[in-house]
Amino acid sequence: MMADVYAGAENIISSLGFNIAENIANIFAGNTGIVRDESGKYSPIPLPLSVVDHNRLDELFAENLSRENPPVRYTMLEKMFIISIKDALRQNYIEINSSDTLIIISSTKGNIDLLQPEQQKKFGRKRIYLHELGRMIAGYFNNPNTPLIVSNACISGVLGIVYGERLIKSGKYKHVIVCGGDLMSEFIVSGFQSFQSLSMNPCKPFDKTRDGLNLGEGCGTLILSSDPGAFAEKNPVKVLGGAGSNDANHISGPSRTGEGLYIAIDHAFRTSDIHAAQLDTISVHGTATDYNDEMESRALSRAGLEKVPVNSYKGYFGHTLGAAGVIETAISLQSMKKNMLFRSAGYSKHGVSKNINVISKTEEKEINTCLKTASGFGGSNAALVFQKE
Amino acid sequence: MALIIRKYCAIRDARISVDGKAVFSYEGQDGFKKFIRAAYKHYQTDYPKFFKMDNLSKLGFFSVEVLLKGEDILKLHPAEKTGIILTNASSSLEIDEKHFESIKDRGHYFPSPSNFVYTLPNIMAGEAAIRHKIKGENTVLISEHFDPELVFCLVELAFKSKLLSSCICGWVEQYENNYESLLFLVEKDKNNSAEDIIFEPSNLTNIYKLEQKDGRINTKA
Numbered sequence: 037m038m039a040d041v042y043a044g045a046e047n048i049i050s051s052l053g054f055n056i057a058e059n060i061a062n063i064f065a066g067n068t069g070i071v072r073d074e075s076g077k078y079s080p081i082p083l084p085l086s087v088v089d090h091n092r093l094d095e096l097f098a099e100n101l102s103r104e105n106p107p108v109r110y111t112m113l114e115k116m117f118i119i120s121i122k123d124a125l126r127q128n129y130i131e132i133n134s135s136d137t138l139i140i141i142s143s144t145k146g147n148i149d150l151l152q153p154e155q156q157k158k159f160g161r162k163r164i165y166l167h168e169l170g171r172m173i174a175g176y177f178n179n180p181n182t183p184l185i186v187s188n189a190c191i192s193g194v195l196g197i198v199y200g201e202r203l204i205k206s207g208k209y210k211h212v213i214v215c216g217g218d219l220m221s222e223f224i225v226s227g228f229q230s231f232q233s234l235s236m237n238p239c240k241p242f243d244k245t246r247d248g249l250n251l252g253e254g255c256g257t258l259i260l261s262s263d264p265g266a267f268a269e270k271n272p273v274k275v276l277g278g279a280g281s282n283d284a285n286h287i288s289g290p291s292r293t294g295e296g297l298y299i300a301i302d303h304a305f306r307t308s309d310i311h312a313a314q315l316d317t318i319s320v321h322g323t324a325t326d327y328n329d330e331m332e333s334r335a336l337s338r339a340g341l342e343k344v345p346v347n348s349y350k351g352y353f354g355h356t357l358g359a360a361g362v363i364e365t366a367i368s369l370q371s372m373k374k375n376m377l378f379r380s381a382g383y384s385k386h387g388v389s390k391n392i393n394v395i396s397k398t399e400e401k402e403i404n405t406c407l408k409t410a411s412g413f414g415g416s417n418a419a420l421v422f423q424k425e
Numbered sequence: 426m427a428l429i430i431r432k433y434c435a436i437r438d439a440r441i442s443v444d445g446k447a448v449f450s451y452e453g454q455d456g457f458k459k460f461i462r463a464a465y466k467h468y469q470t471d472y473p474k475f476f477k478m479d480n481l482s483k484l485g486f487f488s489v490e491v492l493l494k495g496e497d498i499l500k501l502h503p504a505e506k507t508g509i510i511l512t513n514a515s516s517s518l519e520i521d522e523k524h525f526e527s528i529k530d531r532g533h534y535f536p537s538p539s540n541f542v543y544t545l546p547n548i549m550a551g552e553a554a555i556r557h558k559i560k561g562e563n564t565v566l567i568s569e570h571f572d573p574e575l576v577f578c579l580v581e582l583a584f585k586s587k588l589l590s591s592c593i594c595g596w597v598e599q600y601e602n603n604y605e606s607l608l609f610l611v612e613k614d615k616n617n618s619a620e621d622i623i624f625e626p627s628n629l630t631n632i633y634k635l636e637q638k639d640g641r642i643n644t645k646a
């Protein structure tokens with residue numbers, strides 16, 4: 037029997053807050069978390085970045101969550117994952133220490149800061165491996181299952197949810213906790229700089245004057261369950277289905293035609309038994325690089341989605357890599373539950389070749405069905421469909 | 426719906442085998458780079474981009490090359506219904522360290538885009554997808570060891586979602602001179618031939634063990 041899959045209990049830790057209410061309040065108010073960073077910590081030159089308050093993270097962890105007996109040291113990223121999962125669990129009745137529950141971790145670089153000798157000394161070299169990071173998180177919560185670790189560039193978060201949905205639908209697990217996270221690091225910043233894909237200003241997805249992306253750090257958590265009663269909130273949203281694809285075109289640039297993303301969207305519609313006309317809103321990747329946004333506009337147009345209101349949340353959080361898919365899905369779930377379309381921050385003058393409907397102001401609208409997409413290095417794409425009951 | 430392993434290949438310890446039979450071995454004991462270069466030549470591969478890849482992508486790319494040698498996969502399966510699902514333990518750690526070295530000292534700060542792009546494990550799947558024009562589901566997952574249950578479970582779920590008609594899947598692990606790959610070409614069973622190897626965890630485990638026993642994959646990993 038195929039089980040229905042429900043999603044909820046969302047958490048976001050980002051530059052805009054440590055729980056969903058703080059993040060949504062800032063998006064409502066039109067605040068962005070992208071600020072000029074002059075600390076020199078991540079780059080030799082000042083850059084607009086979206087960073088999490090690490091002091092608050094440390095304090096929160098030390099107050100409530102640290103393990104004293106026996107004492108265990110957690111890295112900044114592990115603390116972020118733990119705080120995020122804890123907050124999601126408060127909104128849900130599932131047992132995280134049950135064998136019915138699986139943890140899925142989505143991350144591009146995990147504890148990459150442990151390449152620094154002083155960090156490695158503190159935590160040990162082993163922790164640089166993503167499966168060790170998974171072991172730390174599962175161990176903290178006494179979850180008996182080996183976590184599923186997705187490391188698939190910028191689509192990791194969306195793919196984590198796609199796999200979670202399939203694992204529940206097929207009856208392998210009753211509950212899945214999907215947690216996506218990545219830290220800001222000089223490693224990442226220098227790489228994107230070498231690609232010349234960073235903007236010196238807050239990014240402007242789909243805008244005529246867009247000139248690159250901003251990097252962000254953060255963590256997002258969603259709980260997926262076959263039991264709609266597992267959520268504190270009534271009427272959780274259903275995950276209908278999802279799929280991934282590859283452009284088979286270039287490893288570091290998106291396809292010009294958008295064919296790969298179109299395939300992912302088309303396959304997601306098929307697994308969800310949905311067609312384009314049923315969609316009320318779309319949350320796309322929208323990094324604000326020239327090529328990415330243009331590619332997405334072509335894919336949406338080809339999929340018959342030109343009229344559907346579209347949002348990129350990169351203008352609020354920057355590009356949070358492995359966290360992006362989960363954070364942006366969490367906002368999309370809020371958008372559905374609150375029947376609100378949120379403004380796509382940074383957009384004012386249409387700047388892509390297809391006439392897609394980028395959301396220019398925050399307003400009420402009944403939203404029943406939502407598409408989430410992501411695209412990333414390696415030519416990978418993924419798409420997911422959500423619907424209210 | 427039964428799934429079958431139509432073909433499999435293993436690379437380890439300077440040897441390559443296909444369907445359990447050794448097809449190439451390199452006598453020199455001088456590490457991964459020379460071995461993979463010799464294998465590339467032996468197979469008369471003509472793909473200059475290969476030399477730009479990091480070592481993990483070279484291994485992933487070449488393993489798929491060996492698996493699909495003599496196959497016209499897109500004649501049998503639509504490109505968008507052919508998937509690549511790979512697992513690995515070390516992610517892209519070797520090239521990560523190289524990129525890190527290039528930015529360690531702000532006085533000698535030379536991050537290179539051609540290194541950085543490989544600091545993601547899924548790039549190897551992307552390279553194979555480009556080479557063979559494969560456009561279906563494309564995923565890289567991290568597990569500490571080759572995990573037959575994990576590979577089986579995720580591939581089966583993708584077939585069950587009716588998204589795949591064929592899938593290249595398995596294990597591609599490389600860090601410095603420790604390397605090992607085991608890939609399977611999985612398809613839906615059409616002929617019900619008794620010779621077909623059923624795609625199931627016990628068969629994946631057996632094949633992995635046999636490769637170890639025959640010395641084609643050694644066990645020191």
